[in-house]
Every structure is written in structure tokens, then in C-alpha cells.
Amino acid sequence: MQSIGEAFSIAIALVLSGDSDLLAIVFLSLYVSVTATLIACLLGFPLGALVATRRFRGRGVLLVVMNALMGLPPVVVGLLVYLHLSRAGPLGFLGLLYTPTAMIIAQTILIMPIVAALSRQVLEDLHGEYAEQFRSLSLTPIQTIQALVWDGRFALLTVALAGFGRAVAEVGAVMIVGGNIDHLTRVMTTAIALETSKGNLGLALGLGIVLMVIALGVNAAVHGLRLTARRHAYV
Amino acid sequence: MAQQNGMVEKRGAGLWLTHLGLIIGVAFIFFPIWLAFVASTVEQQQIARPPMPLLPGDKLFENYARALSAGVNAPVAQMLGNSLVMALGIALGKIAISLLSAFAIVYFRFPGRKLFFWLIFLTLMLPVEVRIVPTYEVIANFGMLNSYQGLILPLIASATATFLFRQFFMTVPDELAEAARVDGAGPMRFFFDILLPMSRTNIAALFVILFIYGWNQYLWPLLITTDPDMNTIVMGIKQMFPSGDDTADWPVIMATSILAMIPPVLVVVGMQKLFIRGLVESEK
Amino acid sequence: MATVTLKNLRKSFGKTEVIHGVDIDIQDGEFIVIVGPSGCGKSTLLRMVAGLETVTSGEVGIDGRVVNDVEPMERDIAMVFQNYALYPHMSVFDNMAYGLKIGKTPKSEIETRVAQAAKMLQLEPYLARKPRELSGGQRQRVAMGRAIVRKPAVFLFDEPLSNLDAKLRVQMRLEIKALQRELGVTSLYVTHDQVEAMTLADRMIVMNGGVADQIGAPLDVYADPQTAFVAGFIGSPPTNFIEPALIGQTGAAQIGIRPEHMQITQSGQVEGSVAYAEALGAETLVHLRLAQGQMITVRQDASHPIPQEGDTVALEWAAQSLMRFDQAGKRLAD
Structure with missing residues (x-):
């Protein structure tokens, strides 16, 4: 096992030299998580908006289901996806197990409820503020949701970033459905897990640094957005 | 007028479409869980051979009993216990530490107060996965591998929770602290008698979130517990996966995953209001 | 105690x-x-x-x-x-x-x-x-x-x-x-x-x-x-402050006189036009504009007639009710 100092200099060297293995892992991670975030937002925002603005039968059940999904351990979600995609499973014929697509599916399922729950909160607060005005303008439900989404765009963007932050740092589900296959389905978190347990701290730390930069970048973006949104709100 | 009529009709149709969509969506979500449950009640051979059965078999008690008492590498009962200890330890520890640090940051003037605050904030804003390598080194050097301390301690420090309590304490009027001082309450007395009871809802909301967070931890226990007896249930599931050509004991794996998701789902569903509140506040 | x-x-x-x-x-x-x-x-x-x-x-x-x-x-x-x-x-x-x-x-x-x-x-x-x-x-x-x-x-x-x-x-x-x-x-x-x-x-x-x-x-x-x-600060409405020269006073930087110590008369020490009058029931506050544009408030009992806005009236007061202050605002002996 390397000493931490040694590992650190190897890590820096790897990051600075743009090591091809490291870059491949980083790009795959970003590809998977960004795609998953986009899909989750595409599904989650309308769902959040629907629950925030409309009262319908089954709304309570829907809320419970959405919340329950957030409680599911990611590994279990991974296992369920695995079960479906495995050769014996109902979707086995697609041959998706151990592919990036499988990882995108797993991450989407994991972060969609969070995106929906957070966007629901954002839109519900906004709706509470504007409900009377909307009624006085007799907007259709679709128009209402359009107006809310436009007005809450900065807040929704921070929701998307929060989802992305979770997706990119997730490891359990991705490990199970992706299998952590070198050059195919190895992403940052699974690589870190593997390399750390092998004692190969240099690569693990290098990836950790990249992940940290991404996490800080996302946090900074969220913070910046919030400031922008606030400035917007008071113009 | 005509337009208005059209709108009403469209609204009715839209409502039906929404409902249909929702029903399909919910079925979509429940089907996999149902399948997992079915898989946990049948025999090994029935799973390995397509097509998978869609109705529960008669091996429910047998499979669950086998999982709880023997499991694959370690009894699932043992892993459930480990997960419980870890989740509770992380939730309670995080709350205790964050409350105290937020208290210090808000109510005491000490040199470098601002600096400390931002330092905590910057370093701990990072998820465990990011700072895992150095943390692993530290825990290994302390000889805490395969121990509850090792599982819990590194995950206890929390910038989000500290930040949350800081925000809350800053909304508590200064007059209250002064009234307590005039009443003769020292700082710790004020903390326990006034601040803590006032934070009850926040603490409960955070507890729900943190319990789930702790329960669902995967990477960290995977790295530092090599002894099957210290495995947590969530990582235990992965450990049950066959390596190479071994055949997996699917009914037991499925029984384990059903058991693994019951506690967090119960907590979330049972305390939904608190859960959402905690979620929204900790993502702020 | x-x-x-x-x-x-x-x-x-x-x-x-x-x-x-x-x-x-x-x-x-x-x-x-x-x-x-x-x-x-x-x-x-x-x-x-x-x-x-x-x-x-x-x-x-x-x-x-x-x-x-x-x-x-x-x-x-x-x-x-x-x-x-x-x-x-x-x-x-x-x-x-x-x-x-x-x-x-x-x-x-x-x-x-x-x-x-x-x-x-x-x-x-x-x-x-x-x-x-x-x-x-x-x-x-x-x-x-x-x-x-x-x-x-x-x-x-x-x-x-x-x-x-x-x-x-x-x-x-x-x-x-x-x-x-x-x-x-x-x-x-x-x-x-x-x-x-x-x-x-x-x-x-x-x-x-x-x-x-x-x-x-x-x-x-x-x-x-x-x-x-x-x-x-003490007294409501507040004390009026007047340029000493305006009322023929010397040796003070400003002169103070309370609204309740002035009366509206036909002829008095100084003249002003009525800007507006607030009738409060038991009393009336009459706001006057002096020649220099300075505003003065007079407080009078309800038994007095309320002057019309725009009327020119005169003010008078007892000499001992004047308060004289120096440049720094300190009270001067009468």
C-alpha cells in the first residue's frame, strides 16, 4: 500500500497529465450522470408541477409512492434493475445489463423522485404566492404550469444540479447494473471503490480530486444561481 | 364561448389521461418490487430459468428464515443489526455534533469564528465518496477497520446539518438568550433548556433524513468492513452476488433486499411530512 | 429594594x-x-x-x-x-x-x-x-x-x-x-x-x-x-423654534416657545397666515406660516374660534414663556 503523500503526488500527476484511463472514466461518469439527470428532470419536473398545482384523486397515494422511492437503498434499486435486465428477467432480451444504458436507467430511477419532490416544493411555494392572481387571469392548468416553471427556472435548475450531484456520487446501484467493467462501465465512484480496496490509492485519489472539483463546481453553481434568482426576484 | 366549452372538454380528457399515466407509472414502479418479492418466495431453479414466475411461491418462510439465520456470507439478522447501529449512530451523532457546532458558531465569539465556519462548510460539503481515500487512511491507521466506530465516526461530521442548525439558531431572537442569561442560565443550560426544545421539529426532520442516509450507505462499509460479521445489509446484498461461475442464491438475495428496504421505506412513509421538510432544508 | x-x-x-x-x-x-x-x-x-x-x-x-x-x-x-x-x-x-x-x-x-x-x-x-x-x-x-x-x-x-x-x-x-x-x-x-x-x-x-x-x-x-x-423632544406638539431677530430678540441663537403658550389675536408680536387647522375636538392645532416661510404651531382650546385657512392673524405670548438657547443648544438664563 502506498503512503498517502506518495499517492497524492501520483494523483496530481495523473490529473495534470490528462491520463487517458482517468479521462475515460471521468467522461463516462459525466455522460451517464448528465443523461440520467436530463431524463429525471424531463419526468420529474412535470410530475412535481402536477402534484404542486392540481388536486386529483390518488394524489396522496402518488406522494407516498414518490417518498417511499426516495427511501429505497440505491443498492436495492440497482438489484431491481439488474433483475429486469438479466438474461432471465423480463427485459433480458434487450441485452442492456453491464452497459452504460443500464447505469443511466438505475441513476434515473434513483434521482427522479428527488427531483420531483424538490421541484414540487419549489413550485408549490410559488403557486401559493400566485394562485389568486392566476385564478383572476383564469389561466388553464397548462398555462399555469408554464408560468410557474418559467418563474421558478433558477430554483428548478438548482434542483437539477442537486439531482446531478447525487447521481454522480452514487456507487451502489451503478456497481451492480454496470459491473464496473474496465473501459466499458467503470465510472468515478466504482473506480474509487475498487482502487481503494486494492490499495492503489493514486488513481483513487486522482479520481477523488476530479469528483471533488465537480462537486464543488456544482455547489458553486447552485450558490451562484440562488444569488441570481434572488436578484431576479427583487428587480 | 365555444372556446371555453372546448377547454372544459379538454380538461376532462386531460384528467383522464393524467390518471391513466399515473396508474401506469405506479404499476411501473411496483412491478419490479413485486417481482423481487415473488423471487424471494420461490425456489432457486424457478428464477434461473426464464420465464420468471409472476405469482408468489410457497417458500416464503423457508427463504426468509434461511436468509435471517444463515444468509450467504453472514446471517441477515446480524447485518440488519449492524445497519441499525450504523444508521442510528450516524443520525444521532450527526445531530449531536451539528447542534453543538452550530451553537458554538452562532452564540460564541472566538477568534477565527468565521474562518472555522467556512472551513467546516468547504471540507464537509463534499460527499463521502469524494473524501473517501484520505478518510480510509485515517481510519485504517486508527485500527478502526471492522468496527462500529470505523463505520460511524467518519460519516458523523456534517456541514449541511451544521448549516441547517446555524440558520435556525440565527432566527432565534437574541432577547431569548438574554432573558435566559438574566434568569441565570449559563450557556449550556440555555442550550439544553431553551435551544434544544425549540429545535425539536428540525431535529426530527433531520433524523429521518439522516437515518435513511446512514442506512443506505454503501461504499464506506464496503471498504472498511472485511469481516462478514460487520457487513451492513445494503453492502451485504452486493457481497452476495456470485463471483465468477458460482451460482447465486437468488431467493435469499431477494429476501435480503426486501428486508433491506423495509426499514427506510417505513420510516419515510411513516414520517412523510418530516422527511420532505428535512429533504428540502438539507438541499438548501 | x-x-x-x-x-x-x-x-x-x-x-x-x-x-x-x-x-x-x-x-x-x-x-x-x-x-x-x-x-x-x-x-x-x-x-x-x-x-x-x-x-x-x-x-x-x-x-x-x-x-x-x-x-x-x-x-x-x-x-x-x-x-x-x-x-x-x-x-x-x-x-x-x-x-x-x-x-x-x-x-x-x-x-x-x-x-x-x-x-x-x-x-x-x-x-x-x-x-x-x-x-x-x-x-x-x-x-x-x-x-x-x-x-x-x-x-x-x-x-x-x-x-x-x-x-x-x-x-x-x-x-x-x-x-x-x-x-x-x-x-x-x-x-x-x-x-x-x-x-x-x-x-x-x-x-x-x-x-x-x-x-x-x-x-x-x-x-x-x-x-x-x-x-x-418633551411636549406634544413640539416646541416652536423661532429666529430671535424675527421677534426682536438679541443675545440668543434661537428662541423656543411652546404651542400652548401662544394665542392667536388681532394684533400681536408677529404675524402669519393660517396654513391649515386641525380640530381635534377638545383642542385645535393651528399651523401658521410666518413671513419667512417658517412654520409655527399654536395649540388652542376648543372654545376659541377656529381661523380660516389663508387668514392673516397675529400671535402673542407672555414674555416669561420664551426659552432662549445658545449656539450649542444650551438654555440661557432669562
């Missing part, structure tokens, strides 16, 4: 001095009101007596003992805060009992004292309630009850009535006065409301920019203000 002494008391925040040396000897049982506009340092002064602000220099003495470095609790004081500062999660009983519990008072004694205070303040039906279930006036009473049960040597009030509506404020003002008379506890009371100051105080301290401009009995302060600031 105790005396309170402030000796050349000063306070600085960083490099800015906000209290520039205040001296006063407060008698046992005296009701002292500290009054002044916001930012004059009146609350800071009170908080120094309470021990919530450190003393930069000078002395705070309670009952002959210098308490500069003594914790609030050890000073034998009780304080009523502007926003009541009730503990939101505790019942009314527990709010009142909290200080006693910390002071390890026996349980039976706590119960007697809280019961007594509750009776005095008509809070008996509410003892089990939480503060949020009470009205503003009731919360105010609980805050007072919390102070009373301690049986302190000194009561400190920090603008206790400023969050109540006007009617309740008048009622609570009377109750506070009655209570203080009954208990005979030395009290310091901060307010920006001169009516509260006039009605409550045995003596008042008029603060201006961190200086005690004048200390004295309310009527003395009203009748004989020592500075232009005090003349302008």
Missing part, C-alpha cells in the same frame, strides 16, 4: 463611543424613565445596568456594590424585554418559574410565588398555556410576572409596551405604574414615547446622542428644559 448608581458611565463599540458619561443616583423605590429618540443610547444604558453589555469605563452600582463585572443573574435584577422574550416551548407557569428553578428555589416556594404573581396580573386561567396561545397584552403580563416572581432589587424595562396597540398601551401603562407603587421596587424604564415618560416617571433622564441632556421630575423637565433638544 436597592439604590442604583451610575458614575461617569461610558460605552464604546470598537472605536465609536456611544455613551459619553452618564451620572445619576437613583433612590430606593424610585421609578426612573430613560427617554430619547432611537439611537440615543438609552437601551445600551439599560443593558449596561442589566449586565448584558460590558461597561467600557465608569461604574454601575446596585445597592452600594459595584457590579461592573457581575453576571446579570447575580445583580439581583429582573428585565422585561421589548418582544417579551418568552420561552415559546414552555407554559406560562414554566416561563415564570424558570429563573427560580435555576436559582434552586424550593418547589413549594416557586408555586406560591408564581401563584401570587399570576393573581396580581390576572394570569391565573392561563398558567398552563403556551405563549403563542396568548394575546399581546397577556404575553406582556407574563413577561412582567417573570420579573416579579424573582423579587428582584431592580426592575429593568426595555420599551415593554412598544409592540402593543395604542389602547392596550394606555391600560398596561397604568398597570405597570400601579404594580411598581405596590411593590416599591426601584425601576428603570426605557421608552421613546414621551407620554409614557411623563406619566410613569418619578424622574426622567432625557438622552440625546449618548448624553443625558437633562435629569429631573417630568413636570420640571417640561417646564424648564435645559437644552433646545429637551424642549423639542
